[in-house]
Amino acid sequence: MKRFFLLACAALVSLTSCDPPPPGPQPPGTEVSKQQQVAGGVQAPPVVPPPPGATQSLQKNFYLVFDGSGSMEGERIRSAKMAAIELVNRVPDDVAMGLYVFDGYGEGERVKLGINNRVAMLKKIQEIDASGGTPLGRACVQGTETLVGKRAMQLGYGEFRLIVLTDGESSDSLNPFARRMQDLVNKGESIPLYTIGFQLSGDHALRKWSVFYQNAQNLEELKKALADATAELESFDPVK
Secondary structure (H helix, E strand, O other): HHHHHHHHHHHHHHHHHHOOOOOOOOOOOOOHHHHHHOOOOOOOOOOOOOOOOOOOOOEEEEEEEEEOOHOOOHHHHHHHHHHHHHHHHHOOOOOOEEEEEOOOOEEEEEEEEEEEOOOHHOOOOOOOOOOOOOOOHHHHHHHHHHHHHHHHHOOOOOOOOEEEOOOOOOOOOHHHHHHHHHHHHHHHOOOOOOEEOOOOOOOOOOHHHHEEEEOOHHHHHHHHHHHHHHOOOOOOOOOH
């Protein structure tokens, strides 16, 4: 009888030590999510829901950053305006366009990205007054964020191009723009940058991030460069 009692106790201890602890509240910071359990302890990245009103669209989007700094004064600004006006008149009405300018009136978005805005685009281009510095860093960040937001609204489909027309180096830091571009590259969500220099003495700092780079020396080359920057693409694949 004594031996049987000892064997029963040993079995009970063995079973108790193998059982998992009963469920109950855990100390703060020790909770394990379902995603972590499924991923073997590695938390999956959060799923970001699309913004309200987002819908799949193959629309093209061209956002133009126009350098109206003091160095563009004279023949350069006249040629740049003529080339930009020709571009606006040539781009189909169903392509969304937007305009960011820095000039004697300050810096900022002059025309919001959208369709049916060609009259406003032409008016704001004609009004550009060459003066001041060249804050390309802030302008490129603004253009990039505008296109990133629009791409989210189109659920990753369509075309998105940031087109920069400039005749000089940036007077502010390009580091914030470079960091943002690298962040998008790392996520596989980069915005294509098309840089068109006008009578530059050498390569522009934006060339590193550009999928298209052209240094135009005269009006005809400038018109061609802008036409090439808005040429048709073969596909409209969603962002991977």
